Amino acid sequence: MQTMGFSRLVLVNPRRFPDPQAEAMAAGAADVLAAVQVVSSLSAALAGTVLAVAMSARRRELAVPALWARDAASEAVAQAASGEVALVFGNETAGLSNEELAQCRRWAMIPVNPEFSSLNVAAAVQIMCYEMRLAVVAPGLPPAISGAGQPASHEDVERLVAHLEEAALGCGFLDPASPKRFVPRMRRLFSRATVEQEEVNILRGLLAALEGKGKFGR
């Protein structure tokens, strides 16, 4: 949950807490465990919240209608503008009881393979926290690559393509009477690859060397 930016964990009647095993598995997220609130009932855990979303894969009678996790996350994030919202998970063995589910205003399910639907609670928490994070924080662009260079300009790419054509004709690889689709294919390749300035320089240097002309010696 901390990887997705959440910090507040409330445990309802944990079998044991604090627990050295939990600390070992927290792998650095000790802050979350240090701030855990332990309560004796689900209603105590939900006190003060404006929306509780129960996560349960089990079909129920007389429940609120189920939502998919992604839609429930959107609604929970929208409601978070009005107050605290809770995601409610049952324990690994039994999940949530009908009584617990009835205390929650929404019921969310994670879409799964119907022939093998047993997602463990850690996996369900991870997916739901991930959906919540994406609903809160539009992720923007992925981080820029530090080694990425300046993209080549249109003219640079055109010069590279022209150089390739010239070299292909010069060495007899291309027959000037029947150039096939060499130029459009090369242009398409380097366009798709979003080639960098430095790469154009390297390729043209290589071409010139292969032509026996020295760097850029055409």
Added chain:
Amino acid sequence: MQTMGFSRLVLVNPRRFPDPQAEAMAAGAADVLAAVQVVSSLSAALAGTVLAVAMSARRRELAVPALWARDAASEAVAQAASGEVALVFGNETAGLSNEELAQCRRWAMIPVNPEFSSLNVAAAVQIMCYEMRLAVVAPGLPPAISGAGQPASHEDVERLVAHLEEAALGCGFLDPASPKRFVPRMRRLFSRATVEQEEVNILRGLLAALEGKGKFGR
């Protein structure tokens, strides 16, 4: 991975396999383990694939541009129409090396809390398989609730609201000279709740009983 509908797992140089601990943790997904293919290099694992997506949270120099997991899943699913695609995960300790990443045509990242970004490999696999499933299978509507009854018709809801108004006036709760916004508020509540036929019957029976008129005796 089986919960998300995936069955093919290839292990590159596993420290030990088969492994009783892996079997214990598979929790019923023994089919996946029974079908594991063990190979000695990543290139052997990728043989025959048309797209390999490397999952890595670490920033790199000179790598292919990073995509977010959701966008990479869409692309992988689209490419799966042309052939087998691979999701490539490193081990828990070291992740993927630069050489391994360089063998993959795409690099995907899971958006995380930048201050605590260490997602374990099981969590990363779960999220990516979930995104792949959503990209393959539009989840449709959540399963219908078996106990859900017939939604009340518009007229039923209107009759309930009229009955509530009559009862509220009859018992003096509402002043006919100043009915406030009782009717619109009740209509809004029962409209939002998508009330069922049976619930209308129960509420009208209760109202009639409170009015001393017997069921539906108005």
